[in-house]
Amino acid sequence: MAGGTGFGLEEDGPEETHEINVTPFIDVILVLLIIFMVAAPLATVDVKVELPASTAAQQPRPDHPQFLTLRGDLSLVLGDTPVTPEELGAALDAATGGDKDTRVFLRADKGVSYGDLMGAMDALRAAGYLKLALVGLERAPAAGPVPAAGPVPAAAPAQAGAAAPDVPAAATTSAGGTP
Secondary structure: OOOOOOOOOOOOOOOOOOOOOOHHHHHHHHHHHHHHHHHHHHHOOOOOOOOOOOOOOOOOOOOOOEEEEEOOOOOEEEOOEEEOOOOHHHHHHHHHOOOOOOOEEEEEOOOOOHHHHHHHHHHHHHOOOOEEEEEEEEEOOOOOOOOOOOOOOOOOOOOHHHOOOEEEEEEEEEOOOOO
8 A cells, every 4th residue: 555544454554653752751850850950059049138237235334343354274363362262152142131032143264165255154144143254355357358257276376366356245134034
């Protein structure tokens, strides 16, 4: 026969195949894979926010502030008097006249670990002094890029303070969670 129907009924004509062509399906899957590979890291990036500067007025300094210092060797000094953690409550009661609402300014050497600082705060809480202020140095911003936050080696020299004067600052907190 000269003209065939193309359905494979003739012996000489082309046969129709009943297989599914998966090439377009694979192309679509690969495009979706690329889209998800590009979009997944974008979903985990932190939200960038420019926080406003604090407009809070500086707190008035008390007439006789109570400073508790935690030295690098983990010894405690109340004012200028060395105290042990066991004597801390009695020494604070004597220094404050038993007023448990007195704010205690806690200073710690930068080489002191976080756990040791928390131990000093626990000793204050056990003595009944719940109002405390953490004292640090506030530095004027230096020109140039800001270094990435990370652990500071204990033996690092304090050369950054040479360009800007160090100003003591206190961040207040209380054990109840309100400043």
